[in-house]
Amino acid sequence: MELFDNLNLAMFSGKGGVGKTTTSCAFACQWAKKFPDEKILLISTDPAHSLGDVLQIQVTDTPTPLQSLPNLSVRALDANLLLEDFKQRYGDVLELLVERGSFVEGEDLTPVWDLDWPGLDELMGLLEIQRLCNEKVVNRVVVDMAPSGHTLNLFRLMDFLDTLLNSLELFQQKYRYIKESFAGKYTPDEADETLKNLKDELAAGRHLLQESPKTACLVMALPEPMSFQETRRFLDSLENLKIPYGAIFVNQIVIDKDSSGDRCLEQGKLVSQFMELAGEKSVYLIPQQKSEPLGITALENLINQISPAESLPLSTSGEVNIKWPEKIPPGFTDFIEEGRRLLIIGGKGGVGKTTIAAAIGWEMAQRHPESQIRTVSIDPAHSLGDAFGLNLSHEPSIINTNLKGQEVEANRVLDKFREDYLWELAEIMSGEKPDNSASFEMAFAPQGWRQIVEQALPGIDEILSLLTVIELLEENQEDLIILDTAPTGHLLRFLEMPSAMQDWLSWIFKLWIKYQDIIGRTEFMGRLRTLRKRVVNAQKILKDSQKTEFIGVIRPQTGVIAEAERLYQSLVEKEIAQNYVVLNCFTSNSIVPSNKFPEAKVVCMPMLPRSIEPMEQIKGAANYLF
Known part of the structure; x- marks a missing residue:
């Protein structure tokens, strides 16, 4: 496990239920003991986190130090609180930029902050991870990620944010053009400075996640066929997103010789497949525990049992007698007879x-x-x-x-949604007319809104x-x-x-009522x-x-x-x-x-x-x- 001592950011992800939370908690505790002079932060980006259940403490959005490991703090990110903080820092300027790229007045944009955003948990999680590491708030961060599909949504947000900032830059270019046309010159304002700062922060965050040798995604799995298939797809997606992964951890390995023969045989074959899948990366095995590892002592015991796959030979051949267990009443009634749809x-x-x-x-x-x-x-x-x-x-x-x-x-449903609603909504927001009769002042805005629609928010x-x-x-x-x-x-x-969705539609209808003569x-x-x-x-x-x-x-x-x-x-x-x-x-x-x-x-x-x-x-x- 010394292999990971050079990391500053360790992100645990994988299929749901594979032990991400337990292992990330154990990993963070080990770091805290190993580096007593460093500040370690364990956070969860999962909206239904279970850090508190594993550590046996109350976990909130405020970092809480552990009594036995005071250099380790634990925090569950609250997307709504993070959004409020983001709004306080950037809200006025972002509203101003959108106003400059549309026909809508700033006061009409303010209600958007109070609407439910798709992908909000992932968006705020990504921004906060980047902030913590860029500002060096702590020395090391361990992240208990949401299951693999939503982890990928979080990583894909980097592309969305790139596109969003490029679109806002187009809105600002339009504003500069108008100012220069009427005043003969342009003096940079707060919006220019904010755009530059946001771009710099995003570039640093992208470097942190994609290129830093101090960062790795540690992939959790189980010795089960469905877990292997999802891990294979997850690693392919990480490669496409240029997110480095550090190792595969296969959890709940049965080492009791008296355990079910067919399970031992299956896990042996699957561990071999995981090792082949990992290539030059390491595969670590975590034994199945007799009881749930809850609390610091149990987690420390767990981390000491993790071993490289090569050091724990598992059976991959032999005869198996398949036994079906007894049926246990009660069962379901007939859903169709009861009229369920x-x-x-x-x-x-x-x-x-x-x-x-x-x-x-x-x-x-x-x-x-x-x-x-x-x-x-x-x-x-x-x-x-x-x-x-x-x-x-x-x-x-x-x-x-x-x-x-x-x-x-x-993506398939999104393409249809774009055709049915979003392309035209982008035209409306930009002030573009159906007959392309928009005046030259709006030249940059339609392109910006189309870019936003093209790169839809992951989490939608x-x-x-x-x-x-x-x-x-x-x-x-x-x-x-x-x-x-x-x-x-x-x-x-x-x-x-x-x-x-009703709230979003109500906001659009209110805009239309106010601006219907224009729209x-x-x-x-x-x-x-x-x-x-x-x-x-x-x-x-x-x-x-x-x-x-x-x-x-x-x-x-x-x-x-x-x-x-x-x-x-x-x-x-x-x-x-x-x-x-x-x-x-x-x-x-x-x-x-x-x-x-x-x-x-x-x-x-x-x-x-x-x-x-x-x-x-x-x-x-x-x-x-x-």
């Missing part, structure tokens, strides 16, 4: 949401051959195809006669996923849709999108009204307990159950029905936490055999669930 499967990363979603889809299709069923993944890091053992894409694929699978591609997945679901329900082509969602924090963002475009506003009706309808469907039901998935782990309990309360507040919680990986030693979910039945699903084909696993899971 939409099932939302959610929970903490890595608890088995995708397998549960696939199994429900399979069983409903078998029971109701006359009904059309579709299982849809809206997680930016899809694994639904891996669960079925198939290559799925944005276009629905036939899995069985009446069962389809789909992995929503945000939640809005686009909502539109996809609306369309599927409106078309009435499916009798039941099962959504495989992103982990908890981003699932909540998705469920908040109907209200957020015109009555037909376009009519289309936006239709969109608002669709969004309102989506919100009604989400709250209709006869049509929609949320199914939570948990594992018998303290941190997972604590997060699920918080999610359960959030759903109660949002008036979304939850009648079931699936306790995945149930064993005879597991305690069923029925008291945590008073209005929901707990359905127990035991550990499934490992050395079987993906589709057989799905069929087996379906048998246990119903």
Whole structure:
């Protein structure tokens, strides 16, 4: 582990549920002990973080030193507080720049700060990581990242911010041109200075993440096929984004010889595949713990057990007797008979949401051959195809006669959203006329707004996923849709999108009412009204307990159950029905936490055999669930 002592920024990411939080906490504690004269900061960018659950302390946006390790502080980033701070520092100037690039007065832009932004957690997380490192607030930073799909969204924000600043520069160029035309000269103002500072900060941040030998993304994984496939895709994406990764950590390695033979055989083969995937990089193995490593002492014990893959030989061959465990009542009732149209499967990363979603889809299709069923993944890091053992894409694929699978591609939906709304909205904001009759004073503005639309904000997945679901329900082509969602924090963002989108549309309508003589475009506003009706309808469907039901998935782990309990309360507040919680990986030693979910039945699903084909696993899971 001395290999990482030269780092100033260590970012832990990977598929949900692979142990990012636990390992990042252990890593930070080790650094704090090893470098007692340095200030270490452990932060989380995950909106549903569990740092407090692992460290057994209260964690907020204010850095909190650990009593036993006072040089280590812990902080969970609060995107809304960071946005408020960002607004205080740059808000007035940014509003001024947008005003200079559009027909809108500054006072009409102020409400935008109070709207829900897609990708806000990622945006504020990126800016704060860059600030902490650039300003050398601490000596070393350990980041517990959100699961891989949203981590990639965070890294992609560098390109978005580049484009945004270039567009703001075009708005400022237009302003300079007008000033020089009428006054004969131009004197740089606060906007010029702010743009320069922001560009310098972004360039330093990009260098920090892409080129600094002091930075690395440490990739967590499990010795499971779906985790391997997602890790492979994640590493490809990191390479495309020019983000260096330092090593792969494979967690929950079974070293007990009396453990399940098929699991030991599978993990041996997968560790070999991870080593091949890593190439010249190192692979480290983390043994499965007998109990959850909670608190400083347990974390210190965990870090001492991490070893290079080469030093721990694992079996890769042998005969395996596959044993299916006994079925445990109660199970699900028949969702189609009960009139459900939409099932939302959610929970903490890595608890088995995708397998549960696939199994429900399979069983409903078998029971109701006359009904059309579709299982849809809206997680930016899809694994639904891996669960079925198939290559799925944005276009629905036939899995069985009446069962389809789909992995929503945000770029495909975004392209359609651009064509339907965003290109014309960019023209409106710039003051460009439909007949290209805009005066020369506006020459720079249309290009700037088109650039912003072209490079859409990463994290817009939640809005686009909502539109996809609306369309599927409106078309009435499916009798039941099962959504495989992103982990908890981003699932909540998705469920908040109907209200957020209505707020954005209301702001646009207010602008139009004030400036309709300038804007015109009555037909376009009519289309936006239709969109608002669709969004309102989506919100009604989400709250209709006869049509929609949320199914939570948990594992018998303290941190997972604590997060699920918080999610359960959030759903109660949002008036979304939850009648079931699936306790995945149930064993005879597991305690069923029925008291945590008073209005929901707990359905127990035991550990499934490992050395079987993906589709057989799905069929087996379906048998246990119903």
